[in-house]
Amino acid sequence: MAHIQKNITLSDEEEKIHVSKGSRRGWMDSDWTYDIKSNAISKLKIDIEEDLWNDLSDLVVQLEYKDFYSETLRLCEWPICDATSKLKEKFKVFDDDVARYVIMGQFADKHVFPHVDPVRSTSVYMPLLPRGNDYTPLELYYNNKIIGTPANDSPCVYAWNTKIPHAVYQFGMARYNVQVAINLPYNEFFEKYRELFDV
Numbered sequence: 001m002a003h004i005q006k007n008i009t010l011s012d013e014e015e016k017i018h019v020s021k022g023s024r025r026g027w028m029d030s031d032w033t034y035d036i037k038s039n040a041i042s043k044l045k046i047d048i049e050e051d052l053w054n055d056l057s058d059l060v061v062q063l064e065y066k067d068f069y070s071e072t073l074r075l076c077e078w079p080i081c082d083a084t085s086k087l088k089e090k091f092k093v094f095d096d097d098v099a100r101y102v103i104m105g106q107f108a109d110k111h112v113f114p115h116v117d118p119v120r121s122t123s124v125y126m127p128l129l130p131r132g133n134d135y136t137p138l139e140l141y142y143n144n145k146i147i148g149t150p151a152n153d154s155p156c157v158y159a160w161n162t163k164i165p166h167a168v169y170q171f172g173m174a175r176y177n178v179q180v181a182i183n184l185p186y187n188e189f190f191e192k193y194r195e196l197f198d199v
């Protein structure tokens with residue numbers, strides 16, 4: 001079809017605004033306010049030694065998983081071994097409220113699009129692999145903000161609200177984390193275990 005096309009012209013300000021962010025993380029709010037921590041996601045004051053983090057990371061690539069959602073996610077229960085026993089000990093305080101201990105894998109270049117979880121309400125969550133920025137963020141869409149977990153540079157435990165829309169865009173390598181599904185709504189979990197929240 002015959003047509004005439006003009007070049008698009010941007011102002012200096014628009015040129016600055018529309019510069020590439022480089023990655024999903026570039027779009028995210030890194031300032032986790034009290035509102036975010038008490039309603040959406042927070043770090044927990046649970047220390048995990050580097051050795052334990054490494055042992056768990058070695059373990060998860062050797063396990064057998066059940067595939068979910070057309071080979072996007074795969075899931076297994078924690079196997080019985082020294083590393084998971086040590087981790088269970090660290091999470092012992094939550095024993096009364098635990099629904100399930102799982103390891104979640106996500107296939108390389110497979111994305112979990114925005115959704116809310118149909119079953120669990122709160123997840124205690126520790127990223128394992130890959131390390132650094134290759135572990136793409138868990139994204140939560142809360143109160144007109146996009147909140148994402150930081151680069152996976154050191155062992156870190158989070159609690160987050162699975163009833164808030166969330167997604168994971170996993171470009172690159174397969175992704176693994178350890179999760180404890182909790183029966184309590186996030187706000188109740190926050191109140192009950194408040195002293196463990198990094199607020």
Ligand SMILES: [Fe+2]
Binds near residue numbers: 116117
């Ligand atoms: Fe989910």
